[in-house]
Amino acid sequence: MADKALITRLDNRLDQLVNIDMGERGVEHLFEAARALEGQSLIGAAADTLMAVPEGGTVVITTGSVSRAWITPDLGENDGPSGAAAIARALVLARNVTCVLLCEDTLLPAIRNTCQAAGLFPVTLEQASIAKADKSLATIVMLPYATDDVGGQAQAETLMDELNPDLLFSTERVGRNEFGVYHSMRGIDYGMGRARVDLLFDLALERGVPVVAVGDGGNEIGMGKVADHVKAHVPYGDACQCGCGGGIGAVTSCDVLVTAACSNWGCTAIAAAMAARASNAKLLHTPDHEALLLDTMVANGLINSTHGIVDDNVDGFTRQSHIAVAELCRSIVSRAI
Numbered sequence: 375m376a377d378k379a380l381i382t383r384l385d386n387r388l389d390q391l392v393n394i395d396m397g398e399r400g401v402e403h404l405f406e407a408a409r410a411l412e413g414q415s416l417i418g419a420a421a422d423t424l425m426a427v428p429e430g431g432t433v434v435i436t437t438g439s440v441s442r443a444w445i446t447p448d449l450g451e452n453d454g455p456s457g458a459a460a461i462a463r464a465l466v467l468a469r470n471v472t473c474v475l476l477c478e479d480t481l482l483p484a485i486r487n488t489c490q491a492a493g494l495f496p497v498t499l500e501q502a503s504i505a506k507a508d509k510s511l512a513t514i515v516m517l518p519y520a521t522d523d524v525g526g527q528a529q530a531e532t533l534m535d536e537l538n539p540d541l542l543f544s545t546e547r548v549g550r551n552e553f554g555v556y557h558s559m560r561g562i563d564y565g566m567g568r569a570r571v572d573l574l575f576d577l578a579l580e581r582g583v584p585v586v587a588v589g590d591g592g593n594e595i596g597m598g599k600v601a602d603h604v605k606a607h608v609p610y611g612d613a614c615q616c617g618c619g620g621g622i623g624a625v626t627s628c629d630v631l632v633t634a635a636c637s638n639w640g641c642t643a644i645a646a647a648m649a650a651r652a653s654n655a656k657l658l659h660t661p662d663h664e665a666l667l668l669d670t671m672v673a674n675g676l677i678n679s680t681h682g683i684v685d686d687n688v689d690g691f692t693r694q695s696h697i698a699v700a701e702l703c704r705s706i707v708s709r710a711i
């Protein structure tokens with residue numbers, strides 16, 4: 375176990391790295407606000423919470439955005455899935471947990487293949503419990519989530535009762551605003567065909583189950599924690615373009631909020647902080663892993679939503695910048711590993 379003062383310094387450097395607002399989207403304001411509320415490194419707080427999941431426990435993860443919902447529900451974006459896969463991998467290796475990933479039925483194939491490229495074989499809940507008992511296979515369970523409000527609320531209650539999760543983790547998953555509308559960063563309503571998984575996160579918070587959330591724009595699950603700052607600093611934060619009367623900010627809050635210029639970078643940094651805590655390089659999301667996941671996401675038709683094209687420039691940032699972030703995160707924590 376690395377010493378605590380060193381870990382704190384590394385956490386702060388990871389925070390700084392992933393919150394450089396290269397996309398000019400106002401994330402530095404959200405970072406300052408979240409950091410003031412947390413009173414410490416966001417990446418560090420997230421890693422501590424994830425590493426505190428009981429050995430052999432259950433974690434619910436969500437990601438995925440039907441990026442052009444008004445055209446087709448079959449198209450997802452490529453910020454989110456690789457980050458979620460990196461966190462699931464680190465959790466399985468560090469804590470031997472069952473990870474249950476929830477997303478739209480339409481996005482399951484692409485996200486499943488991304489998780490598999492990260493080393494996790496997709497199985498059923500029953501199969502996952504066998505694998506967990508004898509530690510013979512790194513697995514992930516994928517389940518579709520309802521895309522209507524009534525179904526989403528009913529499934530929230532069923533899943534909380536049946537899975538009894540120890541923690542919920544969300545990255546780059548849009549949540550509804552105060553009028554129940556799901557907005558894109560351009561302030562339009564794109565709730566059609568979208569999983570109402572934010573209702574599950576609200577229920578988890580109500581029941582006192584820890585929630586860690588990663589976001590880069592203000593419209594994601596978890597951003598309810600800094601709602602005033604989303605209104606003040608993010609384009610369409612105070613008034614959308616759909617006419618609902620609200621802004622794009624998501625109402626769903628969280629216990630630990632991680633901001634980043636690109637949500638995938640937040641996840642890469644959290645995995646690095648987990649690796650530092652465990653002194654275990656296997657938990658890292660390495661540059662090689664990132665390259666493989668970028669290729670896998672392109673092969674599975676996930677879109678660079680900034681440019682409206684299927685390529686590996688996630689959120690409009692070049693492929694090289696994503697691989698570089700993975701390398702820099704690894705360099706930052708190398709002294710602890």
Ligand SMILES: [Zn+2]
Nearest residue numbers: 614616617618
């Ligand atoms: Zn609206």
